[in-house]
Amino acid sequence: MTAQASRLAEGGRWDIITANHAVAHAARLARVQVVPAYPITPQTTIVEYLADFIERGELDARYIRVESEHSAMAAAIGASTVGARAFTATASQGLLLMHEVLHWAVGARLPIGMAVVNRAVGPPWSIHVDHQDAISQRDTGWLQLFVSSNQEALDSVLMMYKVAESPDVLLPFMVCLDGFVLSHTYAPVNIPDQGDVDSFLPPYDPPHWRMDPDAPITYGNLVMPDQLYMEMRWSIDRASRAAKDRLKEISTEFAEKFGRYHGSAIYERWSQDSDYLMVASGTLASEAEVAIEELRREGESVGLVKIRLYRPFPGEEITELAAGKKGIIVVDRSVSFGHGGPLASDLRASLYHAEDRPPVVGFIAGLGGRDVRVRDLKAIFRSAKRKISEGVDRVSYWYGLKVREVGE
Amino acid sequence: MGVVEVRWHGRGGQGTVLASRILAKAAFYEGKWPQAFPFFGAERRGAPVMAFTRIGSYEIKLRSQVYEPDVLVIVDPLLVRLPDVYRGLKRGGTIVANTRAGPESLPGEAETRGTVDATGIALELGLRVAGLPVPNTAMVGAVARVTGLAGLDSVRRAIGEMLGSRAEENVRAAELGYERVRVI
Numbered sequence: 001m002t003a004q005a006s007r008l009a010e011g012g013r014w015d016i017i018t019a020n021h022a023v024a025h026a027a028r029l030a031r032v033q034v035v036p037a038y039p040i041t042p043q044t045t046i047v048e049y050l051a052d053f054i055e056r057g058e059l060d061a062r063y064i065r066v067e068s069e070h071s072a073m074a075a076a077i078g079a080s081t082v083g084a085r086a087f088t089a090t091a092s093q094g095l096l097l098m099h100e101v102l103h104w105a106v107g108a109r110l111p112i113g114m115a116v117v118n119r120a121v122g123p124p125w126s127i128h129v130d131h132q133d134a135i136s137q138r139d140t141g142w143l144q145l146f147v148s149s150n151q152e153a154l155d156s157v158l159m160m161y162k163v164a165e166s167p168d169v170l171l172p173f174m175v176c177l178d179g180f181v182l183s184h185t186y187a188p189v190n191i192p193d194q195g196d197v198d199s200f201l202p203p204y205d206p207p208h209w210r211m212d213p214d215a216p217i218t219y220g221n222l223v224m225p226d227q228l229y230m231e232m233r234w235s236i237d238r239a240s241r242a243a244k245d246r247l248k249e250i251s252t253e254f255a256e257k258f259g260r261y262h263g264s265a266i267y268e269r270w271s272q273d274s275d276y277l278m279v280a281s282g283t284l285a286s287e288a289e290v291a292i293e294e295l296r297r298e299g300e301s302v303g304l305v306k307i308r309l310y311r312p313f314p315g316e317e318i319t320e321l322a323a324g325k326k327g328i329i330v331v332d333r334s335v336s337f338g339h340g341g342p343l344a345s346d347l348r349a350s351l352y353h354a355e356d357r358p359p360v361v362g363f364i365a366g367l368g369g370r371d372v373r374v375r376d377l378k379a380i381f382r383s384a385k386r387k388i389s390e391g392v393d394r395v396s397y398w399y400g401l402k403v404r405e406v407g408e
Numbered sequence: 409m410g411v412v413e414v415r416w417h418g419r420g421g422q423g424t425v426l427a428s429r430i431l432a433k434a435a436f437y438e439g440k441w442p443q444a445f446p447f448f449g450a451e452r453r454g455a456p457v458m459a460f461t462r463i464g465s466y467e468i469k470l471r472s473q474v475y476e477p478d479v480l481v482i483v484d485p486l487l488v489r490l491p492d493v494y495r496g497l498k499r500g501g502t503i504v505a506n507t508r509a510g511p512e513s514l515p516g517e518a519e520t521r522g523t524v525d526a527t528g529i530a531l532e533l534g535l536r537v538a539g540l541p542v543p544n545t546a547m548v549g550a551v552a553r554v555t556g557l558a559g560l561d562s563v564r565r566a567i568g569e570m571l572g573s574r575a576e577e578n579v580r581a582a583e584l585g586y587e588r589v590r591v592i
Contacts, residue, residue, distance in 0.1 A: 016432055016433045016436055016442065016444070128448060148471070149467075180445075181448075184445060184446065184448065185443060186429050186442075186444040186445065187441075187442070187444075187468070188441060188442070283471040284471075286471050287469070287472055290469050290470055369448065371473055373472040
């Protein structure tokens with residue numbers, strides 16, 4: 001879409017803003033009611049913009065200045081428990097400090113919204129992007145969606161509230177956006193009209209339970225092994241799987257209403273008529289789209305699969321696209337130490353039962369904000385083709401190290 | 409048109425990052441798709457800083473930094489002397505620099521060279537922050553003239569929208585930068 005054409009397609013108002021500003025607009029448009037806030041680079045400007053919106057009377061929400069990220073999530077849990085739409089944002093060590101209460105939000109089935117501005121984890125200290133922070137929360141049960149543009153960040157917060165609050169889901173979500181590369185980059189964003197958002201996203205009305213002094217219940221009691229703990233875990237797993245179906249419907253509904261479609265659990269290009277697929281998420285996938293365009297012009301047969309939804313994992317969707325391919329190349333921006341890239345290993349596991357199962361070769365790249373350029377992604381593709389023909393002997397290879405392990 | 413990449417070099421406090429955004433906004437008014445971002449480091453007043461503007465006809469999907477700029481803008485007069493500043497400039501590229509020297513003083517590898525005394529313009533108009541001149545808007549005017557990436561009217565509009573109460577003198581600075589830049 002050209003800039004001109006896309007401007008004609010929708011209502012709303014255009015501005016050149018950062019993804020952090022876009023996320024704050026999304027929270028405002030979603031009419032979030034409680035914002036517990038604790039600053040951390042590169043997230044801080046999100047909660048600062050929200051403070052501005054509240055101060056100017058553009059958002060009617062309770063802003064709670066808490067003393068830590070753990071408290072931020074605890075406050076969001078309290079707010080959601082009484083039926084409020086809650087929103088917060090964090091990054092890196094802040095997200096790690098929240099870890100205990102992230103599980104609580106899931107177990108209590110609270111559809112809290114959070115922006116995670118992806119940043120490497122220390123030590124050594126780094127403020128720059130990788131996905132280690134969010135990936136480390138993989139097994140909490142939070143829905144995790146990675147975006148690769150400012151517009152996608154705004155739109156995804158709106159869509160994910162609707163997904164999370166669906167009666168068969170009721171799980172919290174994080175929209176993950178790359179630190180600095182999105183959070184501090186200015187690009188055109190269409191900011192939808194409040195009326196259009198209101199008709200897309202109705203107020204949150206908990207269908208399952210809420211804390212109410214006039215109708216007291218208890219929640220979170222001790223359960224014995226022969227009681228329903230295990231069944232409640234099973235229901236979380238089922239709800240997470242349902243979220244993928246809801247996202248599919250809601251992405252289509254959003255596209256019809258606002259004229260923008262960013263994909264659903266995945267976003268793909270050229271996947272049908274390609275011998276190879278390159279898989280990545282976040283802004284790496286955006287850079288890969290440019291690299292793949294160049295590779296295709298040079299005669300290579302390769303398509304793109306961007307993993308938007310990491311949990312629930314789009315295993316079926318990728319398996320379907322992978323049938324008949326010569327190879328799948330996965331670029332991870334995080335690492336599961338002692339094993340390989342998380343995307344690569346999840347994707348390999350999903351493909352295991354496929355009849356026509358192509359080889360998968362993973363690469364770990366761009367940790368701690370190491371820039372990954374078009375030429376790097378093209379080099380990764382060429383290296384992957386060689387490895388696929390010679391035989392892949394591990395989940396993931398490290399790309400672009402300035403030091404080499406002896407013998408590697 | 410492909411994507412045109414602009415790399416800005418200045419010092420913390422000179423409004424270099426803001427300049428990269430003003431040019432982006434001005435180009436957007438003309439139907440282009442811009443992207444602007446600072447070098448992701450730790451900026452300090454007085455230390456060298458970099459910022460980038462990309463301008464394309466379609467949505468820009470590139471997310472890496474700019475290594476081989478089409479246009480190099482030097483906002484601080486002393487940085488003109490640093491060889492590192494010119495690293496990666498594309499063959500046939502453009503340099504626009506804030507210096508009292510003429511454009512022939514800039515490296516000849518660039519196909520188009522422009523110079524303007526943007527610091528002089530800032531001092532003339534009283535554009536100072538913490539006592540130091542802020543040459544950024546004069547440079548945006550000069551860049552608009554030399555590169556044609558945005559028209560002067562769009563630059564005026566972008567400054568008007570972004571600088572609020574300080575817009576008037578900054579629009580004037582852009583106009584003077586546009587008028588006074590010398591190009592070869």
